[in-house]
Amino acid sequence: MKIVVLSDTHMPKKAKQLPDRLIEELPSADLIIHAGDWQTPDLYEELRAYAPVKGVYGNVDGEDIQAIFPFKQIIEAEGKRIGLVHGHGEKKTTEKRVVEAFGEEELDLIIFGHSHLPLLRFVKKTMLFNPGSVTDKRRSPNYSFGILTIDTNIRAEHIFFT
Template sequence: MKVIVVSDTHMPKKGKKFPNRFISELANADLIIHAGDWQTIEVYEELSRYGKVAGVYGNVDNQDIIVVTEEKKLIELEGFTIGVVHGHGEKKTTEKRALDAFTEEEVDCIIFGHSHIPLLRYFKKTLLFNPGSLTDKRKLPYFSFGILYIEKDIRAEHVFFQ
């Protein structure tokens, strides 16, 4: 199973269309997960043209996104539980807020966004994955998104591009 993971698209403010590198991966995705800050419903609608979309809302999303998503989401895939949350809030780091969002659940992976900083690491036995931003790299050298491969285990990778 191939899952495309994206966050912080901030469209149309930070980008008018999906980058070609991203579109090429969408063609054979089994699922698309968005970790918030879509900004408009048009991003959700455009992603839906490529396949099934699941996601959460972020701190800049408008009401149209809020009504079709959740603040946090649990997704079951191939026997694994994936938690998705944007990660915004006060105090603590984005990573810590993402971890705190799932203290009551057993999750194999937590996907989050908000910081625009790509992250891939384990906390104990939980894979933490922030895909970075597709359209707003801030001071980082590359834009990015992520791919989860789910088979006997969960493997994640970032795709970096100019």
């Protein structure tokens, strides 16, 4: 199973359209995951023309996005349990908020955003994955998104582009 992972697109504020590098990957996706800060539902409509879309809302998303997506959720893909959350909040690092959002849930992977910083690391046996942003790289040298390949294992990679 191929999953394309996005976050922090902030469209149309940060970009009027999706970048070509991302669009190259979308037709072969089995699922698209967006970890929040969409800004408008137009992007959701565009993405779901390629594949089913799962996601959560972020701190810049209004009631229109909140009516479509929850604050957090757990999905299953190929027998793997995946937590989705944006990661915004106060008084802790984004990573700590993300891990604490799911409490004692046993998850194989947590996908999050908020920082715009690509990240792939483990906390105990749970993979943490932030795809970065395809439209607002902030302190990163490149724009980025993620591709997950799930079969008996989860393989995660960042796709970086300028």
